[in-house]
Amino acid sequence: MLFILMLGLAGAGAGYYLFYYKPQHELAQKENLPKDDPMLLEETKAQSDDLNVPILPEVMDYYVDATTIGVRESPEINAFVHRLLYRGEKVYLYEKKSGWGRISPYFVYQDGGPEVAEWIPLQGLSEQAPSITAEERYNTVLSYIADSDDLDLFEEIFIEKTEQLLTDGSCSPVDFKELGGWIRSVRYQDRDVYFVYCGGLNQSNKIYLNVQSGDIFYQ
Template sequence: MSNGSAIRSVMLFAVLLAPLTHALAENMQWVTTDRTDRRTCPSTKCGVAGHLMFREGADVLETKNGWSRITKAYSASCEGGKSEYVKEGNSACTSANGIQNGKFAEWVQNGDLSPNRPEDPRQGATGDYSLVSGSDDFRLYKDQFAKAARQLINDGTCTEGDFKEMGGWMASTNRGKGMYFTYCGGMTLSNKVYLDSNSGKVNR
């Protein structure tokens, strides 16, 4: 192939790719609520496969009745008629739950999304707030997170380095709403420290 032909081929590829790239950018939506459920079908009666957090982005592939599909269909990992990927609610491997031929796609409510990404509440964080600025739900509990971090550092349970490494507090999926955890001194279960954001209490 001559240099001229090669250049024309590259230019043609760029022209063909441009609309696709533009379309993908246009389809990107951002979470505007504290978190939104990723469900197995476009209904609140369907199972929850996980969550998207505030300011997380998702590529919207389809919209239907106030819902957006954000993934292609993938294996539901059905065992005994139930999906191992459903974390909350209906886990039945049925078409009514959005699971067909052992697969489902994820849906989120349109009302929790926006084409404009919200401002980052972590921007400009200083002092103890900067130690926990990577926490889940930072904008909601930044005061509790920073106070608990300082308490753990002062009593020798954690170091500033621990919080810098972890980024802060992560939402606990098995201890219920308002519970968060971090690791201090290692990444084993014995190094796990929990925080109740409602009471401010920390424990192992």
């Protein structure tokens, strides 16, 4: 009986030490530390850092780093590719999903139909604009207009003006790819004038180029 009583007292003493005396003693020690104590400052700094770690926004702006990337109608490798993006083009992602990025809002093309959007694989994208040599850029732009009328005669002026329209945002690569490049205008018989449609197929989207003067104009 005496042995059991001693065990009980020992347990109570241990509980008092662990759950009351030791925490109170440690607290008193902290309160008595000088304000510039290195241990206290380090602990305070660590706690402050944990509370003030900034939450950085997810990166959604990218550049195409691969030669070309297929734009698909769903985030699947076997989905239909309806256009291409080219190296150096900037893209904004609306969302990321299992290795794919959505680059357009959702659309419903018919009542009751499914929502569809444009998707590209994240592989082949870069947060930094890729370094492109002048030769690479020339060949890339040339690929946009490879089926232009009289390309063999006016390749340099076609390249120069195509680059100008791409740089100022008047046109996109897909505009040139859809037509194959610059088309000779039958409206101007006395001049070498060519045209391309940018942003649509209306007359207001038609951009003309006089290859002799280098002038770009609209009708």
